[in-house]
Amino acid sequence: MAHGLALHGRPRAALRLIRRIPRPDAAAFYAALKACHVSCLAAPARALFLRIRDPRPEHVVLFAGALARAGQLAEAAALAAAHRHLRVEILRAVIDGCRIAGDLQLGRSTAEQLLELDPLSADNYVLLGNAYAAQGRWKMVEKMREMARDLGLKPSKACSWIELKGKVHVFAVGDVAHPRSQRIRWEARRLMAAPVGGSDPETGDGLAGFALHDVDEERECVVGGHSEILAVVFGVLSTPETALVRVTKNARLSRPCHSAIKRISEAAGREVLLRDPLRFHHFRHGECSCGDVW
Structure with a gap:
């Protein structure tokens, strides 16, 4: 129920439900962090994350996403450095935060890092190409497309x-x-x-x-x-x-x-x-x- 409430734009109701659970398990913490993530709530997410004794990868990524979407991009980026095995997922969360905050420069540089880490993902070429497009750098957009084509990568279509x-x-x-x-x-x-x-x-x-x-x-x-x-x-x-x-x-x-x-x-x-x-x-x-x- 908490997860469903979070997805439908009712994060406060989701968090109230979680507080009624005496000993929240991993799934309950996931639902609560999801509520914070979709609604850009950094403080409740931090309080929840500190309560988790052994955070799972999905907990770390959701926490980073909540921070980034709330505009706390530096703290989210620090999590990427601290959890190197989750860098790709966390950097995607940082890019999402850049979208909301309007930080094109950091968004582009983060997309460049993402491509360096995972050069065989078609989505990463699209992300970086779109970031260049947002800055009007059309030659770089075409370069990203050519690189993806040369590698035989096919980006998803909307x-x-x-x-x-x-x-x-x-x-x-x-x-x-x-x-x-x-x-x-x-x-x-x-x-x-x-x-x-x-x-x-x-x-x-x-x-x-x-x-x-x-x-x-x-x-x-x-x-x-x-x-x-x-x-x-x-x-x-x-x-x-x-x-x-x-x-x-x-x-x-x-x-x-x-x-x-x-x-x-x-x-x-x-x-x-x-x-x-x-x-x-x-x-x-x-x-x-x-x-x-x-």
């Missing part, structure tokens, strides 16, 4: 999917293969342009460069053509007006898409539950359960 009536509908960036593609795109443009009470969707997200998919591919496509927008709008068109729209994405949401789905939720009067690799985003009345930090 996609989103929705299940309706027992059938899974999968959408990629700029997808036009779906039979209702034209209607979906038209409806996406209409909903994102509709007058609503909230602010307009953000159009820039340089910090999304610290992601494990090719965000440069998404930059070449308008927000309305991103996979999660296509899946959400298809769900709005294909389900009853009172139904919850459930979508899954294999990569972290970009900030423009997050803002766009908030707008779509409000304009269409629909609730949207979107799962990405980190958590659930529950959009309702133009707001999201993550509090705009993920």
Whole structure:
């Protein structure tokens, strides 16, 4: 239950549950640290971590992630130095913290360290390439792609999917293969342009460069053509007006898409539950359960 509450944006409720356990085990500490991690809570995470007599690797990585996401990047980086066998996982957590803090310089240098440590991971070339793209260093972006191609590495592509009536509908960036593609795109443009009470969707997200998919591919496509927008709008068109729209994405949401789905939720009067690799985003009345930090 605590883990589920953490994933759905209710960290305080998750931590209250954990406090009711007389002797928390490894799984309970994991759930509590997960709550701190997804909600960027450094102080509770530190208190929890100090209570664990024999921390497991997943505890250390979650603690480092909570610190990094709360902006305590130096302390998170120190954990990477202290736990050399977990350096790759912790450095990824530091990069995530750089994304939230807006520290492009540290994010790029950390991605460079990550590539040196694990040069056979396609994701590391994508991370560093996207960090260069966020700084407008396009020659370096192409260099990263060439290096990955020369090694035969294939980075993952972002996609989103929705299940309706027992059938899974999968959408990629700029997808036009779906039979209702034209209607979906038209409806996406209409909903994102509709007058609503909230602010307009953000159009820039340089910090999304610290992601494990090719965000440069998404930059070449308008927000309305991103996979999660296509899946959400298809769900709005294909389900009853009172139904919850459930979508899954294999990569972290970009900030423009997050803002766009908030707008779509409000304009269409629909609730949207979107799962990405980190958590659930529950959009309702133009707001999201993550509090705009993920």
